[in-house]
Amino acid sequence: MRNTYVQFLVSFVALAAAPFVLSLFHLNLLSEILILAIFALSLNVLVGFTGLVSLGHAAFFGVGAYTAAVVAQNVSADMFVTLGLAVAGSFLLAAVIGMFCIKVSGFYFLMLTLAFSQMIYSFIHQSTNLTGGSNGLSGIPRPEMGSFIFGNPVLIFYLVLAVFFVSYAVLRMIVKSPYGQVLVGIRENETRVKSMGYNTGFYKYSAFILAGIFGGVSGALYTYFNGFIAPSDVYWTMSGTALIMVLVGGAGTMLGPVLGAALIVVLETIVSSYVDQWMLVLGLVFITFVVFFPKGIVGIGQSLYKNAVKKKPVYEKKKSRAA
């Protein structure tokens, strides 16, 4: 347990030092990675832990982002107001959509979430007065906290970093708790968990809402970070990208989605500077992972680690245990 705290602290300090080392371009890249990591982590609650593969998670990202944007422009740019309403909005949406979606599983779940997210997309695309239609919303005021304004990329980065660590810690606690273990049980064998007396419907519903809320949080952060939001961020390719991040990183682990988000964002930046065919590369990377590394980056790391441990002679292991 103490080991976890140390790891947490070290990575926090390392990331907090980033603005002193990195250029502005790389800092923005890091902010984007952290925001999308929260998004992927929230999807991972469904895909990785509960075993429900959703292809419509962008709906929550979009509702969070647009709520934060509309509130900041029309009501108040105070961070607690915008973030609070973004969370409330994505909570409400998840509560409504979830009632329908958790009734089905497998491919049906995938398609129903896809359909709902496309409904949200077409709503955002068509209600031009509220959301700016296909032009999106631009010139969104920077978030404030009292009289303090997060006016430059470094401050935004620290905001994103703080929210990322809080989200990571909360989600980690949840999935390690008895509640999270029931979710894993549902992923492995729902009928059995049900016959043990658990109300699996409630567990799936609450997991759906949990994923929706954190999806909304990442959306709101994206608005803070970009100052601009367009309907393409709610399109199903966004859901697809998040799913790819989760699976490439390693579904059902906490570190996986973060690594997946980092790999995809970095790869996109590098590839796009050379060729236009980013989707081609993304597709090939994804196919490679699905066929050869189904457990993702984390799985590769684990098997490398296991091999390294295996090669150690047995007596050395015993010695260290005695010591």
Place this chain on the structure above:
Amino acid sequence: MDILGAQLVNGLSYGLLLFIITCGLSLIFGILGVLNLAHGSLYMFGAYIAYSLTATYTQSFWTALIVAPIIVALIALVVERVLLRPTYHLGHLSQVLLTFGLAYVFHDIASFIWGSNVLSITVPTALAGSFAIFGQTFPVYRLAVIAIGLVIAILLWFVQEKTKWGAIIRAGLSDKEMIGGLGVNIKLVFTTVFVIGGLLAGFGGVIAAPVLGIYPSMEFETLILALVVLVIGGLGSISGTLVASILVGLVETFSRFLVPELSMFLVFGLMAVILVAKPNGLLGKQVAHS
């Protein structure tokens, strides 16, 4: 009343267009258990190849109508042999994800070859005229689409219900291992069905091109609608797909006419309601989950 009659014909033709595109997807899902998310990409290739053929080489729509689906079927053959056959042990969900990755790859290949401009195919002269029903004039092409859709539906029904091949396919739908145990080469069946699915997707692409146009990301829009049709009709049921295509076509056309801002919203709403009320779709059989 006349205008509603006109919308009815439009809706029917749109619905049958959807049927031509979706039936291959439905067939593949029913037999292979794989939801082919690259189906829209095969459809797109059909349209683009037909464009290249009509614009440059032969100038003939009819040649394109035969050649383009065959090329797409060959692509499908390669996909099945290279990507799907070695990965059946990974499980259906992994295979769905593979086809999803493939859709990304195909998207960029198409935009690399054909660019990102909006293209179109001209209707052949034999079908270029117009027609009067309900006091409205209709392009003959729309009626031709209705006829082609019905012919394909009848053909598929006939093959599935009345021939030995159809019997094997139906048996494969209910119990793959048993049919394998009876001495049928199930792998060959899988490949054949996937290629037929590709052929139908390519055919749909050529037929749809003069009506819906050819543009980048057309495959995603069509794929989404095809999935909606598939779910409403019930996975793996050809008759369900036909009913659902016509229903979606009518709802889409009428809502676009009556409440244009809500058209897509209504289609997805219809799907959500049907999924909740009848989780297996209108005419779907109980399909085993992966």
